[in-house]
Amino acid sequence: MMALLKRDLAIATRSGGAAMLGVLFFLAVVAVIPFGIGPDLNLLSRIGPAILWIGALLASLLGLDRLFQADREDGSLDMLVMQDWFGLVATVFVKSLAHWLATGLPLVLAAPLLGLLMNMTALSTGAVMLTLLAGTPAISFIGAVGAAIAVALPRGGLLVSILVLPLAIPILIFGVSASYAAVTDPDPFLPPFMILSAITLFFAALGPVAAAAALKGASD
């Protein structure tokens, strides 16, 4: 399974893979906001955490459809599905993890830079980074289910986004509310952050099983 992680990371980082694409999209979405809103620094810093979260959510959806489709196109998916049930679930888990490491983690690391554009304080930026770190893995795990369902469809990209988005809304809500709670005093930071972490753990357990079931059914 380490071999699979290494392979997927190598593919994502090589030859203009998906890793840079997500960060560039994130950058593009967040960088145009100040131009649209105008130079109202107070407003920007107020909406900053939400904009960063929305940008990160959309950027993680980008390229999700390729998670299994690339393997299907070159025939590797047959070999991945040709395993016992536990092996297949573990494979999906590792592939989702690799997807997050390649596309989710760079978003977390790019967040401070984009926080500057939104006139966010250091504390606020730190809170967004922490919540992104806790929350974005869930998007990859939910996304694996969508990607597995749409694996046989040639233009599955939009379908995957539409399937995944409703399930990702709670992540957005709790991620943003935890980020705000860190800077606005009376609100407690921990409860929404704990719920966010719980969502990630929940989908880390459930997502691979559901995606494995979808892949088994779709191997046609």
Next chain:
Amino acid sequence: MQAVATKLTGRRGDSLLFEDVSFSLQRGQALVVTGPNGAGKSTLLRMLAGLLPAESGTFVLSGDDGVAVPVAEFAHYLGHRNAMKRELRVSENLGFWKDFQRSEAAEGLSIDAAIEAVELGGVAHLPFGYLSAGQQRRIALARLLVVSRPLWLLDEPTAALDRRSDQLFAALVRDHLAQGGMAIAATHQPLGLDDTRSLVLAGRHRAASGSVESWS
């Protein structure tokens, strides 16, 4: 080790491709599946690999002690596509499959030895995408060598191969059989083997209530 298929029935959508396909295979034997396009050769092989559910019938792989073993861990499946990543080097591709499909039971060839065995020494450092179609197919065959598994399920293995590579492929299969392996191949290429069984799928698309399929 033996492989026994009993009364397999294959269906694609509404049309019944084959019915009551039965065969048994011992160590050192090969089965060649032939038939016109659309006769269900690929469907049969995917069914044997466990990638498609059988409409009815069973396929059981059992060890020398007669205990059934999981096909997924004891069979290689080589489909139409090569299961290699264009972005990665040949050695990385083979190394990945060697790690990923590794079993404690038997070691396969080393990566270099497998590349030598398909007579492509010197391409290990190249990205897979740089190779020609025939070379890519030969590297895909090398995947069967880096992990040792007794049953080979081969779907048109010699597609894109030139005549010399055809012979190379036949020799690889002969070696595999000589070491006590088994092979089931959908191919029109003669394998040059003494003990080859053949299975002809007649390929009549019929409604689900058709007559019995023939096999020999």
